[in-house]
Amino acid sequence: MIKIIKYTLQKTKLTRNYSKKLPNPLRSTKPRSIRPSVQNFIDSKSVRVIGGKGGDGCISFLHLWANERAGPDGGDGGNGAHVIFRASSNVKDLNHVLSVIKGEDGGKGMNKDCCGKNAQHAIVDVPIGTVFHDENGKIIADLNENGVLFVGARGGSGGKGNHYFITDIEQAPKISEYGALGEDLRYNLEIRSIAQIGFIGFPNAGKSTLLQAITRARPKIAPYPFTTLKPHIGMVQFDDYEQIAVADLPGIIPGSHKNKGLGFRFLKHIERCVAFVYVLDVSDENVLEKFEVLRFELTQFNKEFVERPQFIAANKIDLAGVKRNVEILKENCGLEVIPVSGKLGYNLLELLRKFRDVYDVSNFKVRNKG
Structure with missing residues (x-):
């Protein structure tokens, strides 16, 4: 079956119209390693x-x-x-x-x-x-x-x-x-480039849990902040033999662009990603404010970040009373919001298809640059 994809290049945006569905992500047939030690990504x-x-x-x-x-x-x-x-x-x-x-x-x-x-x-x-x-x-x-x-x-x-x-x-x-x-x-x-997709969020937003749910990566998961001090990489495979690297990056805090917390050590990883995914804990009543803080920290470090593809993964949708916070995000953030649950695996297929959409559009830009 031949898949027909039409690209339309505008002044500042690249939109994509589909006559067929995207390639489907594959479930890994190889189990995770049972070794007690976890190998970090050395970049x-x-x-x-x-x-x-x-x-x-x-x-x-x-x-x-x-x-x-x-x-x-x-x-x-x-x-x-x-x-x-x-x-x-x-x-x-x-x-x-x-x-x-x-x-x-x-x-x-x-x-x-x-x-x-x-x-x-x-x-x-x-x-x-x-x-x-x-x-x-x-x-x-x-x-x-x-x-x-x-x-x-x-x-x-x-x-x-x-x-x-x-x-x-x-x-x-x-x-x-x-x-x-x-x-x-x-x-x-x-x-310089460790992954196509980078997870951005506050500590304990569920980034590591989400990466473990969609890849074979084994990042450290614990109920306290800053469990991720080094990036972890997972590979998402698709049925057309394409692979997308997804990075679980260290958590960000207010003032990171001034080298507070992990500071520049965190932001340098973000600088190498093709697209950003804001992983937000929608059980937090101040989720919209935290999103604004994340975007502010990124733009203060590098103003070019706003031009890169980005969307929101509204995590922990399985908790009670979070639908209102999701609606607030959709109405005020100006980005596409995908409700997911890394713990229960809810709506991960839509998230992975969005990854592939962003990946294909980025490759198209590179091939047609100049």
């Missing part, structure tokens, strides 16, 4: 990279039968390995990247003009969108396409053996070179 890391040392040159003189002065035959050392970072779609975070990465040393030169072996370069895969900062905070590289390479530290060149230093005057040199040391540098790695 920033400081690493030290050391290039391999070049091999030393050799001092040797060839001795043959009936020719004791056959001449110098010391070979050159091999080159040390580079440390190379490669953008790959096969990795999602920096959890596998070591804090210290060292390239192999080159082989030493040997007699009979045998050169040392060049070391094999150390290639480290990082997610697409990884940005490299030096110790001063300057951006050195941005790996924004699959397969792009960045040489983090160059290996040292191999030293010359004494055969290299033969001249008309000096026929039997007794000197050679040491292999050069590799570069020793430090970088701060940061993933």
Whole structure:
């Protein structure tokens, strides 16, 4: 069956008309891990990279039968390995990247003009969108396409053996070179885009419960604030083999744009998401005021946030007496409101279809940019 989708591009909005329904999200056939430890999403890391040392040159003189002065035959050392970072779609975070990465040393030169072996370069895969900062905070590289390479530290060149230093005057040199040391540098790695959809809300709004209900992620859930200190990522799969990354981000409080609470540590994660979902606890009588605080904090940090796709997930709809608060949100917030319950799984299908709608529209904008 061919699905026909029509896009209409206006001045500031991109609307979508459907002649067929959206692809359906799939229920995961693989159960959640039963390991007691929970792996957090690592989106920033400081690493030290050391290039391999070049091999030393050799001092040797060839001795043959009936020719004791056959001449110098010391070979050159091999080159040390580079440390190379490669953008790959096969990795999602920096959890596998070591804090210290060292390239192999080159082989030493040997007699009979045998050169040392060049070391094999150390290639480290990082997610697409990884940005490299030096110790001063300057951006050195941005790996924004699959397969792009960045040489983090160059290996040292191999030293010359004494055969290299033969001249008309000096026929039997007794000197050679040491292999050069590799570069020793430090970088701060940061993933620019961690997810397409980011959950925004106050502590205990139900963001972690909602992420656990729609993905295989296992964020920490507890009845006290700031249980989420690092982002957790879950993948939503659809029947057309497309996947959408959804991030459970740390909770926001008033004054976050002034670095209060988690402050900039929280807001930097928001800056990398394509779309925002305000997860609001509709059992709170001041839910509309909290929504205004959330939007104010985001716009104070970055005014461009208002131009990104965003809508509201009115969570905890299963509690009694919340329908009035939902109606207040729909009438005053100016955004689409989707009532959901992460605990009981109410209306999650509509929420996931909205995710796909926003994802497709964003991809369409990127493909037709310029």
